[in-house]
Amino acid sequence: MRCLSFVTVLCCLASVACTADRAIAPSTLPSSSAPSVVSGEGDEALAAAHLDLREVRAELLAVDRAYAEAAKSVNLIDALVAPLAPDAVFLAPGPVILRGPDAARALLSATPNNALSKWSWAAIRVDVSSDGKEGYTMGYTELTQPSGTVLPGRYVAYWAIQTDGTWKVEAYKRIPRAEGAVSLTPPP
Numbered sequence: 001m002r003c004l005s006f007v008t009v010l011c012c013l014a015s016v017a018c019t020a021d022r023a024i025a026p027s028t029l030p031s032s033s034a035p036s037v038v039s040g041e042g043d044e045a046l047a048a049a050h051l052d053l054r055e056v057r058a059e060l061l062a063v064d065r066a067y068a069e070a071a072k073s074v075n076l077i078d079a080l081v082a083p084l085a086p087d088a089v090f091l092a093p094g095p096v097i098l099r100g101p102d103a104a105r106a107l108l109s110a111t112p113n114n115a116l117s118k119w120s121w122a123a124i125r126v127d128v129s130s131d132g133k134e135g136y137t138m139g140y141t142e143l144t145q146p147s148g149t150v151l152p153g154r155y156v157a158y159w160a161i162q163t164d165g166t167w168k169v170e171a172y173k174r175i176p177r178a179e180g181a182v183s184l185t186p187p188p
Contacts, residue, residue, distance in 0.1 A: 056132040060159060061186075063167040064123045064137040076119040076143065077108040085160065085168035093174070116146040121155055122184045134160045135167075140182050141174060152177050 064083075071079035081101045084090065090104040091097055098104050108114045121141040128135035141153040158171040 051130075051132045053128055053130070053132065056128045057126050057135070060128055060135045060137065060167055061123055061126045063159070064126070064157070068121050068123070071119055071121070076114045076117040077105060079119040080108060080172070080174075081105050083157070083169045084172065085162060085170050088169050089171040091171070091173040093176075113146055118144040120144070124184060124186050126186070132161075134158070134170075140177070140184065152179055152182075 067079075067083045070082065074082070080090075081104055084101040084104060087100060088104075089097060089099055090107075092104075092107055096107065098107055119141065121139055123137040123139040125138045126135065136156060136158050138154070138156040141155050143151040143153060145151070153174055154177045155172065155174040157169045159167045160170045162168050
């Protein structure tokens with residue numbers, strides 16, 4: 001009995017497979033309903049399938065690190081606003097959600113010390129989507145106030161490749177963290 005049901009399952013699968021092959025064969029479909037691969041719409045998926053995501057991760061990490069390096073020579077406001085995309089979501093401390101670099105700049109400028117403070121960060125994690133067009137970085141931050149007080153924090157940035165081919169932050173969140181040593185070495 002068990003052997004008979006196994007044979008029945010195999011026959012059903014073979015029947016479905018044969019039917020499926022006929023259903024999508026280009027010669028049996030009108031040209032307007034041909035699969036997207038036939039009409040060339042699958043080219044983007046084909047290209048994405050050949051991406052080396054390790055290279056894309058390294059590229060995104062390098063972009064994050066370049067912004068972090070540039071932040072050393074500007075104030076907190078300019079450091080935070082520089083990587084933001086035109087329609088970025090900036091999640092400010094508290095329940096404030098802003099859209100765009102201008103709104104983020106306005107909020108940050110409302111606190112006079114921000115123009116005199118420094119913002120630094122180090123990414124410790126990075127990953128990208130399977131098509132290599134979106135990704136995130138996260139890591140540790142330090143806010144150095146004009147008094148010299150250093151406030152440690154964490155951040156997460158959601159990045160996307162813009163129409164001009166550059167990586168920009170589409171969403172950003174920073175939060176405080178407890179003082180203490182942290183490892184700045186990204187995991188493998």
